[in-house]
Amino acid sequence: MASKHFHNDPNHLVVAALRSLTKINPSVAVDEKHKIVYLKKPKSNQVSVISGGGSGHEPAFAAYVGHGMLSGAVAGSIFASPSTVQIYQCLMRRVDNTQGVMVIVMNYTGDALHFGMAVEKCRAQGIKIDMLVVGDDVGVGRAKSGRLGRRGIAGTVLVHKIACALAATGASLDAVSNVANLVSSNLVTVGASLAHVHLPGRALARDDFNADDDIELGMGIHNEEGCRRLKTGLPGLVKEMLAQLLDTTDKDRAYVDIKPGEPTVLLINNLGGVSGLEFGCITDEVCSQLKNSYSLQPVRILTGTFMSSLNGLGFSVSLLRLVDTGLESQISMLKLLDAPAQATGWSAAVQPSTWVDKVEDRQQPNEEAIGEFQSSNLTFNTSRAIKALESGLVGLISAEPEITKYDTMVGDGDCGLCLKAGAEAVLAHIKKDRMSSDVAQFVSQIAYIVESSMDGTSGAIYAIFLNSLAYSLSLQETPTLSRVTAEVWSNALKGALKSLGKYTPAQPGDRTLVDALQPFVEKMVETQDVVMAVAAARKGCESTRGMEASLGRSVYVGGDDWKNCPDPGAAGLVEFLSGLISGL
Template sequence: MSIQNKHFLNDPSSLVLDSLRGLCAINPKLVLDEKNKSGFLPLEFSRNESKRRLWLVVYLGTHDRSKVALLCGGGSGHEPAHAGFVGEGILTGAVCGSVFASPNASQVRRGIELIESEKGTVIIVKNYTGDVLNFGLAKEQYASLHPEQANQVKFVIVGDDVAVGKTQGSIVGRRGLAGTVLVYKIAGALASRGESLEKVYNIAQWVASNVATIGVGLDHCHVPGTAKSSSHLQDSEIEIGMGIHNESGNRRLHPNPPLNELIPELLDLLTSTTDPERSFLPFQGQEKLDETTPTQSLLLSLLDEQADAPGWKWSSHVAPSAKPQLAKPAPQIIRRAFEAPLKAADPASFKASIERACSAVIGAEPEITRMDTIAGDAVLKKLSQNTISGEDLVGSVIAIAQVAEETMGGTSGALYSIFFFALAQGLQSQPNIGIFTKNTVWCNALTYALNQLYTYTRARPPSRTLVDPLAAFIEAFAQNSGADPVEALNAAVSAAERTRDIEAKAGRSAYVEGNRLKQERVADPGAWGVKTILESLLN
């Protein structure tokens, strides 16, 4: 799997600064402290290159200083964390380092000073060595410089990743991942309610100790401005528990499993109480509740409480349902009954023609598209159910139109569906007919359907679309009043073949690689599908 080495940015060294300036520009409640950023310090992006290392503070300028303040931070590159969660009802400030690089203690201390409040401050960081050391050092520096505030700053470390087992992570503990955001939200809602420093800290600490997450990586991430590198994962391989800085995970799976197999495996890693390496949390009735344990109703209410931050914009406020609510199935379109349905002169021959067309479309799948295969299967199913038969031509044409609408999708499905519905209208008032036996009737109905199709598409021959062979067939068929269907078929085949040499004027090819398709003489798939259907109907 290739690593993305192209990026939309001004310069790697200003990436974080540019991003935070944009964040604050669209959110006037936020303030960016960039005057105190560091100068040039070495940061190894590649063996022989160093870039400017920046530490910046984003904080809520409208913070109520009579309430507990919350500060977070760490290396950038994990957006919307950390600055994206700064806002009313959640975080008060965030200290942002360069991509994957922790801010230094001086800048963190600056962040503490910018948001300090009468009730104190809770610092929340992910369990990574650089973050813990630098934010911890800043806390101690602040306490030394402001001894009267020494007990007013609390420190919470979040380690929620269950990918690394207890033996391997015995000293460093679990890594910090997305569970940190839940700590932000619950602590922020408590602070917004005006709760004490001790309560905000204690519940934040409880949540940090009782949250578990697991992630899956498709590929390792790439820092803009670094030397190009290759992936350690194969194209069809994923890694459970890959760290947010490309650290090794739990294991790799090959080939990529479907989600309905992957999710249960991830849930087992989170909730297992029998795995000695990963039974981190007391699930399945093993909770040891005491007076310091927050109630479920309190935690849910804190999560649901309104917050105003780019990274947390919506809460459902209701428990998830076991099954999603589904709309009732739409009733089938019922055609108005006439005195007598149109009947083919030879119903068996009519059905056989439709079956040949469907089978031919399926057989030509590599040259057309998988959508046509699905449609062919659906029509064959309706034939087997006798929904499409020679006993009711108009009803059969409508059934084919419904298949095109429901199973093909995209532009081709809409065009086919419009054409067949219009063809049904053209046949509505006709006497009993057979397939291409009373050809004048079919000429009129087909011409009517083509004109109706032209109402909804600007494609006109030659356009390198399915309209080319369709129009060629109908126009040739009408010119000789249906006397020679084979001549009309030949006109359609020629029109489909000519799409190899036509510059696209309509359809998807008009926007993407139209010249290349012409140079390589690639026929239009839609036109080829019409050719295949007509050949099968008339041979």
């Protein structure tokens, strides 16, 4: 649970967040006293749709105010419903109620009571008004929720979007209300979270998420308990979530019967604290299991933060079964969902036509053709070379924790894992595939594996150097087969180092891999003795202890850790070379 915030006054946070919307969407205004965001100039002759609830669920609800979406939204304090007075002010003074008003809120007691009271007051004033309380959550089943019913969570946004798009067509209040209810009754959502959230301005409460691997299945968006806690990975969690949404044999939660192949809309909602990288993995897992386990391929997939729980470390999955709206002119749920909206919180970047068009992937080239290598007529003892190479790679893999520790101190922590990934890929290749006895081809094969498996700066440097080394070896081609010599290796290494210099300005003294690589090459050229060359590389690596960086990410690192460890890239090269000569 994150307990630090940039601003800790919850009242100021809410008003400032509402005020910010007027700066990024010129069509909306804010009534700060009553915490209402509303359209400045609503389109005439259409039903107004309003919503609202506690703050902390941004972009819901205020960021959904805009043409094609909500006419107004009323905000309460963090996780607390707005008052009847606030809501009544919105209904009577801030939205156009001449054609009627549709009120859509989530099923929480405070929201239902306060919005309901305001609705009744408006109805007594002669306003045509209707109200829908959405309950889409299946995390808490019928037995536990009882007469209170399902909670409203992220799927409510789909009800907003479709109802608002219909209102924008000029449809009657009855039509808007009927379709909103139809969407709600075909909608299911379930969420999961790794931790409770902390409210700004409140004391840190004891969190009973004691184990690092605890996952709360069905957790509500106000820190409410779900149905149970799990200890599982992402595939297991998604399997449980989809079962709660789709298993019709679970009578406690079988609210909507979605059959294989039926058209559906999938909404995967970030509760606010999941990184984009991890959220992409979640999306992929959900889509894969829907297809493989339930034969469902949604016609629209919406992902992002639609209804947060502050910075909640969790996500929810919503499924909407698309059914006939019964409206004339073939106004379908999908068409209404696709309709444009000018609300800052709504995002549907992919055009509807893109979902319909069948775009074929272009033909990819043959990977084997990419990996063809030039020969040199220079040969060597392949089995001895493989033995030495294996020794170097195993040494590098074993050194990963130490290299990672160094890079955590002076960089971004990825150097050791990057080197390990490349080493493991090369090791796997030489164990299962036949290696060429031609020296240039042998090095080219290694270079190809490195550039295919290693990313980051280290991957680029090694790939450039090895490809240049293979090319330098091929330039020394002999008319007949002959054994490669130490002199040939030395000249080729010199050429490869020169080529590398075209792509990086690194020199000894900059605290980089080059601090070990250049001494190695220079000593090989001078002595043609690989043992002496490795000793020179080790000396160059040790010289980086206490050396202030001039290039690489270490330049940006503060503190004094860099004074106590060598450059991680240089250390990795020395580990590989040391293992290499021990295997000769």
